[in-house]
Amino acid sequence: MDIDARMSVLERSPFFASADRDTLKHAAETASELPIAKEDQIFRQGEEASYSYLLAWGRVRLDQTTSDGRNVVIRYLGPGDLIGTVAVLRRKPYPATPVAVEDGMTLFWSAEKKAMLIAAHPVLATNAIELTGSRLEELQERLREVATQRVERRIAATLLRQVRHAGRRVEEGVEIPFTLTRGEIAELTATTLHTVSRTLAAWEQEGILSGKRASHLVITKPHRLVEIAEQE
Amino acid sequence: MDIDARMSVLERSPFFASADRDTLKHAAETASELPIAKEDQIFRQGEEASYSYLLAWGRVRLDQTTSDGRNVVIRYLGPGDLIGTVAVLRRKPYPATPVAVEDGMTLFWSAEKKAMLIAAHPVLATNAIELTGSRLEELQERLREVATQRVERRIAATLLRQVRHAGRRVEEGVEIPFTLTRGEIAELTATTLHTVSRTLAAWEQEGILSGKRASHLVITKPHRLVEIAEQE
């Protein structure tokens, strides 16, 4: 990737929203590239946060593992999303493990370079607050769902969230453009894979959605899913 | 409160960590004061975020209400904590309703004054990222607990979290220095008040803690509570 290609990637990221050409150029010049292969762990939960990343392309799942070995999926990341930035800025260990769900490319900066970038371009600090705030809002929403809703509604809400983040119109409806297993949905939803499987099988039977394994989920009746997410 | 008293309040807040005298003075001079009485709502969830607050003294509970009228307690705030700042900086509606659990005092700034403060003193932007990141981390922790743990462990973890934030050593153990009803613990823990009551009654019987209603909870055997929080 040459500087122009990098700048093209960066200007599409919300972290660089309203950033001028100088900022983009500075960031592009100081970045390094790391290709990622499916199932690569970019870093591990608990490690010292030395580098912060920006996903150029590909998809990444953010996992948190509990002390008794269970996994919670924090979110799916797509192109333009930051990885590990808050931990680097806070000088805390990484709180999660990002796992590539498909091949991709990241741009990365050392903690020093990132701090210098932000000091030199205050718009980046503002954008970092916006992005962290946005993640906070999403987590609050998820906590509310888990605290107050039955599983079906939660699954519907979770799928709609992926649609909102990454959905792509296709002929039959809206596609979630990455592989999402029943197990992963379970870990996003605080339930078990069996319950997700039963639910999705019923919805597939009803014509609401289709797809499993390598074939991406396609929501054929999004309005029906919204109804389910909003039922009492 | 004169300028010196305000500066004394501000320098104790993590939002002003590492801030120099000029910064504190600027902030103190541009702040206004709003006393709060028990049960006051400082603002309402969903309202336009016009002011951001810093709690000088007192205690505040941050509530989020769901579309079907249920309540989730997001967190308890104490002296030095910010209220509404992220929403103001993001130019989004307030995501929660802060309710005073006792009489207190806040300092507040309009959105304009706050933005000017932060633009003039970059250390404040850095601190805002730190604080937002810290809240993110706590919410991730809570989501992991709700997703993977039984109620008892969650209640223990929740009480330990209050101890860590606000606990005070007293003769019999550690006191949580504000009123925390069984209903509120339930809303912090994604369970019902009946389940909290049963659990706390058993723990009180076992000598782990004491207190209800106006009398604050006192954890008499904190180590026992840690064991419960960490059991499998």
Added chain:
DNA sequence: TTTTCAATTTGCGCCAGCGCAATTTTTATC
């Protein structure tokens, strides 16, 4: 094409904890 393995599905027993109902306790107000 065959084999392997992970993902998905399905049956089913079990139970943690929800939620209804009733009672008791505590605090604030008059």
Added chain:
DNA sequence: GATAAAAATTGCGCTGGCGCAAATTGAAAA
């Protein structure tokens, strides 16, 4: 001191969904 109301407690029936087990499916590797 009496009353009212909110918080706490307790009994108990019920059920959503967990988790075990087994079978089936689909994709990747050989």
